[in-house]
Amino acid sequence: MILVCLILIPFIGGLLCWQAERFGEQPPRWIALGTMLLELALVLGVWWHGDYGLNSAQGASDWVLEWRAAWIPRFGIEVHLALDGLSLIMIALTGLLGVLAVVCSWHEISRRIGFFHLNLLWILGGVVGVFLAIDLFLFFFFWEMMLVPMYFLIALWGHSGSTGNTRIQAATKFFIYTQASGLLMLVAILGLVFAHHAATGEYSFSYEALRHTAQNELSPQMAWWLMLGFFIAFAVKMPVVPLHGWLPDAHAQAPTAGSVDLAGILLKTAAYGMLRFALPLFPEASQAFAPVAMGLGILGIFYGAILACGQHDLKRLVAYSSISHMGFVLIGIYSGTELALQGVVVLMVAHAFSASGLFIISGQLYERLHTRDMRLMGGLWGRIKGLPGIALCFVAASMGIPGTANFVGEFLVLFGTFDTWPWVVVVASGGFVLAAIYSLFIMQRVYFGPAKEDTPLGGLDGREIVMMLGLLALVLWVGLYPGPLLDTSEAAMQNVEHIMTLEETPAMPEETP
Amino acid sequence: MTSLLALSPLILVCATAIVVMLTIAWRRCYDLTATLTVIGLNLALAAQLLAWWQAPLDVTSLMTVDGLSIFGGVLILVATLACATLGHAYLEGARGPREEYYLLLLCAAAGGIALVSSRHLASLFFSLELLSMPLYGMLAYTYRERGALEAGIKYMVLSAAASAFLLFGMALLYARTGHLDFAGLGGALASAGGDGWLLAGIGMMLIGLGFKLSIVPFHLWTPDVYEGSPAPAATFLASASKVAVLIVLLRLLQSAPVTQDAWFHSLLAVLAFVTMLAGNLLALMQQDLKRLLGYSSIAHFGYLLVALVINEGLAVETAGIYLVTYVLTTLGAFGVVTLLSSPYGGADASRLHHYRGLFWRRPYLTAVLTVMMLSLAGIPLTAGFIGKFYIVAVGVEASRWWLVGGVVAGSAIGLFYYLRVMVTLFLPEPGMQRRDATTDWAQRAGGVVVLALAALVVLLGVYPAPMIDWIRLMAAT
Numbered sequence: 001m002i003l004v005c006l007i008l009i010p011f012i013g014g015l016l017c018w019q020a021e022r023f024g025e026q027p028p029r030w031i032a033l034g035t036m037l038l039e040l041a042l043v044l045g046v047w048w049h050g051d052y053g054l055n056s057a058q059g060a061s062d063w064v065l066e067w068r069a070a071w072i073p074r075f076g077i078e079v080h081l082a083l084d085g086l087s088l089i090m091i092a093l094t095g096l097l098g099v100l101a102v103v104c105s106w107h108e109i110s111r112r113i114g115f116f117h118l119n120l121l122w123i124l125g126g127v128v129g130v131f132l133a134i135d136l137f138l139f140f141f142f143w144e145m146m147l148v149p150m151y152f153l154i155a156l157w158g159h160s161g162s163t164g165n166t167r168i169q170a171a172t173k174f175f176i177y178t179q180a181s182g183l184l185m186l187v188a189i190l191g192l193v194f195a196h197h198a199a200t201g202e203y204s205f206s207y208e209a210l211r212h213t214a215q216n217e218l219s220p221q222m223a224w225w226l227m228l229g230f231f232i233a234f235a236v237k238m239p240v241v242p243l244h245g246w247l248p249d250a251h252a253q254a255p256t257a258g259s260v261d262l263a264g265i266l267l268k269t270a271a272y273g274m275l276r277f278a279l280p281l282f283p284e285a286s287q288a289f290a291p292v293a294m295g296l297g298i299l300g301i302f303y304g305a306i307l308a309c310g311q312h313d314l315k316r317l318v319a320y321s322s323i324s325h326m327g328f329v330l331i332g333i334y335s336g337t338e339l340a341l342q343g344v345v346v347l348m349v350a351h352a353f354s355a356s357g358l359f360i361i362s363g364q365l366y367e368r369l370h371t372r373d374m375r376l377m378g379g380l381w382g383r384i385k386g387l388p389g390i391a392l393c394f395v396a397a398s399m400g401i402p403g404t405a406n407f408v409g410e411f412l413v414l415f416g417t418f419d420t421w422p423w424v425v426v427v428a429s430g431g432f433v434l435a436a437i438y439s440l441f442i443m444q445r446v447y448f449g450p451a452k453e454d455t456p457l458g459g460l461d462g463r464e465i466v467m468m469l470g471l472l473a474l475v476l477w478v479g480l481y482p483g484p485l486l487d488t489s490e491a492a493m494q495n496v497e498h499i500m501t502l503e504e505t506p507a508m509p510e511e512t513p
Numbered sequence: 514m515t516s517l518l519a520l521s522p523l524i525l526v527c528a529t530a531i532v533v534m535l536t537i538a539w540r541r542c543y544d545l546t547a548t549l550t551v552i553g554l555n556l557a558l559a560a561q562l563l564a565w566w567q568a569p570l571d572v573t574s575l576m577t578v579d580g581l582s583i584f585g586g587v588l589i590l591v592a593t594l595a596c597a598t599l600g601h602a603y604l605e606g607a608r609g610p611r612e613e614y615y616l617l618l619l620c621a622a623a624g625g626i627a628l629v630s631s632r633h634l635a636s637l638f639f640s641l642e643l644l645s646m647p648l649y650g651m652l653a654y655t656y657r658e659r660g661a662l663e664a665g666i667k668y669m670v671l672s673a674a675a676s677a678f679l680l681f682g683m684a685l686l687y688a689r690t691g692h693l694d695f696a697g698l699g700g701a702l703a704s705a706g707g708d709g710w711l712l713a714g715i716g717m718m719l720i721g722l723g724f725k726l727s728i729v730p731f732h733l734w735t736p737d738v739y740e741g742s743p744a745p746a747a748t749f750l751a752s753a754s755k756v757a758v759l760i761v762l763l764r765l766l767q768s769a770p771v772t773q774d775a776w777f778h779s780l781l782a783v784l785a786f787v788t789m790l791a792g793n794l795l796a797l798m799q800q801d802l803k804r805l806l807g808y809s810s811i812a813h814f815g816y817l818l819v820a821l822v823i824n825e826g827l828a829v830e831t832a833g834i835y836l837v838t839y840v841l842t843t844l845g846a847f848g849v850v851t852l853l854s855s856p857y858g859g860a861d862a863s864r865l866h867h868y869r870g871l872f873w874r875r876p877y878l879t880a881v882l883t884v885m886m887l888s889l890a891g892i893p894l895t896a897g898f899i900g901k902f903y904i905v906a907v908g909v910e911a912s913r914w915w916l917v918g919g920v921v922a923g924s925a926i927g928l929f930y931y932l933r934v935m936v937t938l939f940l941p942e943p944g945m946q947r948r949d950a951t952t953d954w955a956q957r958a959g960g961v962v963v964l965a966l967a968a969l970v971v972l973l974g975v976y977p978a979p980m981i982d983w984i985r986l987m988a989a990t
Contacts, residue, residue, distance in 0.1 A: 074981045145893040155936050172932050179892075180925035186902070187917055190909040197910075 002046060003067045003081040003132055006091065009039050010098070010125030014118040021114025032102045032117040036124070040095035047092060052085040052488045063134075064088070071138070075193070076204040080135040086492040089345060089485065090131045090265075090272055093352050096474075097264040098124045101257035103467050104360045108256055108367060109157060116157055119149035123261055130269045134207040136189045139277070143233075143269070144182050150258065150266065151175045158253040159366075170249035177246040181236035188229025192281070195222070207277075214281045227282035227289060234278060237270035238326050241300040251319035252372075256363030259315060263322050263355040268348050271329050275341070275492075279333070280499050286334065287500065293334040294424045298431075300327030305434035309441060314362045314372045318355060321398060321438060324431060325351045325406075331428060332413035335421055336500035341493040342486055343412025346478065349485065350397070350405030353475045357394035357468065358442075361387065364464060365446070368457045374442075379451025385459030388447045390468045397475050399439040400432060405478035519567040519578040521560040522586055523626045529553025530619035537612045547601045550615040554597065554622070558590045569990050574694055575636035576627070580990030584833060585629030585760040588840050592753035593622040595844045595962050599851040600745035602959040606856030607655065614654055614745075617647035621749065625757035632768070634683045634693040637761060641679070641725070644754055645672050651746035652738060658860060660741030667741075668750075671724065671734045679721025685714030699769035712777065718765075719781075725758040728818065729788040732811050736799075739807035744854050744861050747803060748847035751810050752840045759817060763832055766821055781822045782916060789815025789923035796930045803863040805930060806846055809889055812923055813839050816904045819920060823911045831903040833984035838888065838900035838973070845966040846885040849878060852954050852963060865937050872939045878954065879938045881967040888970050890931040891924055896973040899980075 013035025020027040050064045063082035071079045083091075101120060109116050126146025133139040151171050158167030189205070196213040197203055204210065214223065236243045251259050279286050286293075304323030311317040325347070332344035364387060365380075366372050381388045397404035410432075418425045460468070478485060517524070533549055536542075561583055569579035597618055604611045624643030631637045649672070653665025687693055689710050690701035705711055720731060727735040739747050792812030799805040817839070820831040853868075854861040872879040884895055891901030901924065908917035954960040973980050 071976075072978050072981065074978065074985070141893045141898075144898075148887065148892055148894075151932070152939070156939050168936050171936070172929060175932060176925055176928050179928055180921065183905070183921045183924055186905055187909060187921065190906050194906075194910050 001067060002042065003065055003083060006039065006042060007081070007125055007129050007132060009035060009042070010121040010128065013038075014121030014125065017117035017121065018114045021112075025110075025113055028114045028117045029102065029106060032121060033099065035121060036095060036098035036102055039124075039128075040092070040099060043088065043092045043095050046083070047088055047488070050083075050088070052088065052491055071135075074203070075137070076202060076206065077137045078135050078206065079138060080206060081132040081138075082134045083132060084492045085488040085490065086272070086275060086345065087131045089349065089489055090268060091128055093268070093349055094124055094127050094131065094265050097260055097352060097356055100264075100356060100360070100467060100471065101260045103463060104260060104363060105255060105257040106463060108363060112156070116153070119152045120257055120261070122146070122149040123153065124265075127261075127265050127269060131272060134276075135205045136192075136207065136210060136277070137205040139273075140182070140186055140189060143185070143273075144179065146266070146269075147175055147178050147182075150262070153258040153261075154250055154254045157255040158258070159255070159372075166249070167253035170246075170253040174246040174250040177236050177243070181233040181243070184229045185233035188226040188233075191222070191226050191229070192218075211281055215283070220284065223282050223285040224288070227278060227285035230273070230278040230281070231289065231293075234270040234273045235296075237273075238267060238330065239270075239323060240296045240326070240330060241303050241323065242296075244300075244304075244323055247323065248316050248319045251322075251359075252313055252316045256359060256366075259318075259359040259363075260356040263318070263359060264352040267322065267326060268352060271326075271333060271344065271348055274333050275344070275496055279336075279496055283499050287336070290334040290336070294331055294421060297327045297330035297334070298424060298427055300324065300330065301428055301431035302327075302434065305431055305438060308438040309434065312373050312375055314365065314374055314377075314442070314446070315359065317374075317438060317442065318358045318362065318398075321435070322351070322355055324435065325355070325398075327431070328410055328413050328428065331417055331421075331424060335413075335417035335424075336497060337416040337419065338490075338493055338497040340413050340416025341496055342489060343409050343414075343416055345409075345489040345493065346405060346482055346485060347409025347413060349478060350409045350475065353471055353478070354394055354397040354404070354406055357471050357475070358391075358398060360467070360471075361391050361394065364460070374445040376452065377446045378449040379447070380457075381447040383451060383453075383455070384457045386465065387460055390460075390472065391447065392443060393472050393475070395439045395442050397479075399435050403476065403479050405475050405482070408479055408482045515567050515570060516572045519564045519570045519572055520576065520630075521563050522557040522590070523623060523630070525553060525557040525560050526590075526619055526623045526626060529557070530616060530623060533612075533616050533619060537616065541610075541612055543605075543611050546612040546615050547597065550597050550619060551594065553619070554590055554594045557626075558587065558594070561587050561590070571632070572630075575633045576630045577632040578630055580987035581760060581764060582630035583990075584984065584987040585756060586626045588756045588836060589622060589625040589629065589753045592749065592756065592840055592844060593618060593625075595848065595966070596745050596749040596753070598958045598962045599748060599848055599855075602855040602957055603743065603745050603851050603857050606858055608657075614651065617650045617654075618749065621647040621651065622753065625753050628757040629760045629764075631761060632695045632764070634686070634695075634698070637765075638676075638679065638683065641758070641761075642676065644757060645676070645725075648672075648746070648750060648754060651749065652742040654746060655743045655857060658741070658743075660860060661743055662741075664738040664741030667734055668738045675721045675724035675731070678717045678724075682714045682717030682719075682721065685710055685717065689714065695765060695768040702769050712774070715769075715777065716780075722758055722762050722765075723784070726755060726762070726814050727807075727811050728784055728814060729791040729811065732788070732792070735811055736795075736804045736807040739810075740801055740804045740863065743857070744803070744847060744851035744863070748844060748851065751806065751843045751847060755810070755814065756836055756840055759814070759821075759832070759836065763821060763829070766824060767829075778822065781818065782913070785815050785818035785822050786916060786919045787815075788812070788818060789919050790926075791815075793923045793926040793930075797926065799930065800865050801863050802850060802865060802868065802934065803847075803861065805865075805934065806843070806850075809927065809930070810839075810843065812927060813889070815923065816901075816920055819904055819913075819916050820907050822916070823907055823913060826910050827903065827907045829988045830981075830984055831907045833988060834903045834977075834980065835900040837980060837984070838896040838970075841966055841970050841973070842885050842888040842895075842897055845881060845963060845970060846889065848959065848963040848966060849882040849885070852878065852959055855959065865934065868934070868937050869940055870938075873941070875954075877964070878960075881963050882938060883935055884967045884970055886931045886935050888974070890928050894971060894974050896970045896977070896980075898974055899977045 017028040065083040068080040129142030155171035199217040308320035332340040400406045627640035649669040655661045724731040796808030888895035888897030891897045
């Protein structure tokens with residue numbers, strides 16, 4: 001039942017915020033903050049009480065918590081929620097970033113506050129649903145549903161670029177990319193369901209039943225196509241390079257809270273989807289697809305990093321760096337070793353922290369300077385108290401300096417991949433050089449160099465300091481002591497590895513680049 | 514007696530029409546006429562239950578009462594009720610005679626109900642005309658408006674041409690087979706095989722029905738008529754009239770297995786494909802909401818044709834589900850347009866800029882329209898998603914991949930213009946002069962209808978099981 005609460009809390013909180021607007025500006029903010037804190041507290045409580053070291057030898061899924069109820073009996077669709085270590089980490093991350101998103105938009109959003117928080121909380125509710133649903137219909141339901149409030153968030157509270165309507169264009173682009181690719185996933189899900197129907201005579205969207213079908217009943221060719229349907233949907237959201245077109249625009253135009261949500265958790269739903277669905281459902285096809293995925297990952301790393309170097313808009317730069325980081329995630333996922341998969345989890349968390357940190361900093365700079373163009377900045381080190389130092393830390397984290405969470409994640413990914421794909425690791429490591437370049441660009445262009453003006457700008461207030469230092473503490477904590485995180489996700493990741501290696505039959509020619 | 518009971522909804526609607534006519538002749542009283550109409554329609558709706566107890570039953574060789582006809586009858590009656598209620602608010606301020614609108618509406622509804630239960634070409638043609646004739650009048654009801662007059666005349670001329678095609682097709686079929694009832698026709702067609710004249714006859718009938726459903730390439734009238742006609746009439750045209758024709762087409766295809774003919778089958782498939790793509794593409798840049806809805810309805814009937822083309826497995830259920838979601842959504846979307854244009858005063862408020870910033874003035878009305886747009890686009894939490902889900906499912910089940918591809922591509926394109934409408938609603942408005950609903954819209958009958966439709970769309974999107982059960986029950990009878 002607690003799983004249902006986890007999903008419902010943000011939705012109900014959102015409705016309350018909407019209605020609370022009539023009482024003034026502050027109530028919606030406080031209600032939203034309270035809602036997300038409650039959510040976070042619940043997740044941490046679940047974390048504290050559950051035992052995530054469980055592991056089964058068969059690669060079957062062990063759920064720590066499970067809840068199911070019939071929904072649409074006609075197709076055997078259930079409201080089937082389940083939680084394991086991976087989903088727990090992701091939901092905790094959602095709760096945390098939800099709090100951050102509410103706090104960081106405290107002053108930024110001044111119009112239609114209630115409706116803003118309704119959208120914000122509904123996104124978070126949808127994301128929690130994605131992380132908990134293991135009925136494929138339900139998963140798809142949440143997957144598509146969370147796009148609508150995100151669309152509104154960008155379209156209504158976004159920053160308009162120079163040419164007027166760009167935030168609406170960005171929002172529309174985001175929506176069409178993700179929605180159309182989602183439909184491909186729906187087709188793939190239905191293909192799987194009807195294959196199951198042909199084999200057993202029953203309709204079911206249940207994860208276990210379909211996994212069984214996918215591994216035993218599908219012809220390899222069919223499995224390949226269905227896998228591709230899932231992969232494209234996740235790849236768009238991740239984003240993998242040829243399908244990334246929506247991301248820089250969406251980030252650049254979104255309000256800070258939108259960017260935090262987008263980078264922090266929406267992108268992670270894609271990686272989660274691959275770990276939870278694409279790989280376990282189609283292990284053989286995924287194995288066969290791995291070379292392509294690796295290639296796309298490397299392409300993403302370099303493409304994102306190189307384009308990040310050339311950006312003038314701070315948020316676009318961070319957006320492109322996200323593409324680069326997600327390349328590492330993709331490589332880690334498809335290498336299929338436990339070490340790399342664990343690295344993926346840490347990297348996802350780390351990237352959520354560092355990217356949201358950088359987006360929040362861009363937001364704070366924007367509040368003070370009313371621009372995000374780095375050509376108009378420079379020399380801010382002496383003009384803003386506190387912010388440059390914190391920014392330096394987050395830039396270092398994004399660069400992957402040892403001691404930060406990103407380092408642990410990237411290191412584990414590369415280390416785990418090296419055994420099977422040494423050349424990929426060698427090439428991908430080159431991405432670090434570029435990461436250093438664009439990260440230092442940020443510091444150099446924004447904070448050093450000649451100052452444009454001498455007037456001091458407002459320093460950080462208490463809210464901002466608490467928020468940034470808290471985030472920073474988490475980055476360092478995960479970087480220095482990732483043990484608890486790794487323990488929690490260990491069983492889930494071992495399962496994924498198990499599924500991947502189990503299917504590595506000798507009959508299948510192993511393609512290595 | 515059982516036959517009479519089975520036909521009681523139709524009889525009640527006709528009786529109401531006569532009563533309304535006599536009332537108008539006796540004394541013109543707008544509210545009385547409207548009330549009588551609504552009472553009659555509600556009685557007919559309740560009488561569907563009586564008919565359900567008799568089903569399945571063949572009433573003479575012309576009509577049949579079965580699950581499909583009751584399903585269609587219920588949808589048509591609900592749509593007519595909505596149109597009557599919306600029309601009440603709309604016509605309140607109109608000059609000239611207002612009462613005859615209900616008379617026309619009732620006659621058209623009777624035609625629709627007869628159409629969904631026909632099992633004979635004669636009753637098909639007769640009831641199709643009974644459905645269309647009053648529509649000419651309804652579409653041109655506000656005839657002082659240039660657009661409405663144009664819409665009425667355009668629909669009349671093209672509809673007459675389509676009827677001619679339909680008749681010619683029937684004549685050809687009769688000449689070759691000697692049958693006019695669906696069952697006999699089906700048997701004769703099955704034994705005759707791919708005779709050229711028969712195919713020509715069926716093709717011509719398809720043209721006639723395809724015109725009513727505005728399937729590409731017979732769609733050209735749709736946007737103009739939708740745009741020009743008064744909103745309640747357009748609502749009826751888009752919902753009840755199309756439901757009736759689609760159901761009779763479904764019945765025809767089921768009893769006459771012409772779709773087994775490969776050539777014909779692929780022709781239908783191509784039509785479906787072209788219809789969904791063309792409808793969506795043409796809607797992209799429309800500046801008028803009613804026009805946009807017209808193109809969108811073309812696209813939706815393209816999706817529905819997919820179910821008809823496949824015509825096996827889940828197809829009937831899919832058609833039923835999609836019709837329900839489509840009707841509810843269309844009624845809701847047109848309902849908002851009607852409310853904003855009520856009371857009638859010149860052309861309808863249907864240009865997109867009329868809707869700019871509506872959210873900040875009428876949040877709930879905007880929420881309704883947003884839900885309807887999301888439902889038309891097939892986004893989860895709305896009934897439209899269930900419909901879209903079914904259409905994709907039926908395509909995947911039959912492994913018709915390029916039709917599935919068409920649905921996916923069409924939906925992706927469709928998103929663009931539904932989003933355009935949605936975002937317009939929320940944009941801050943510049944100080945332009947605009948049309949607005951009356952302030953007490955939510956307390957009035959039309960407002961209640963629209964809010965109930967929105968609630969229903971969301972409810973069915975979240976918990977569609979009752980709807981699915983009902984449609985399966987209907988399809989099984």
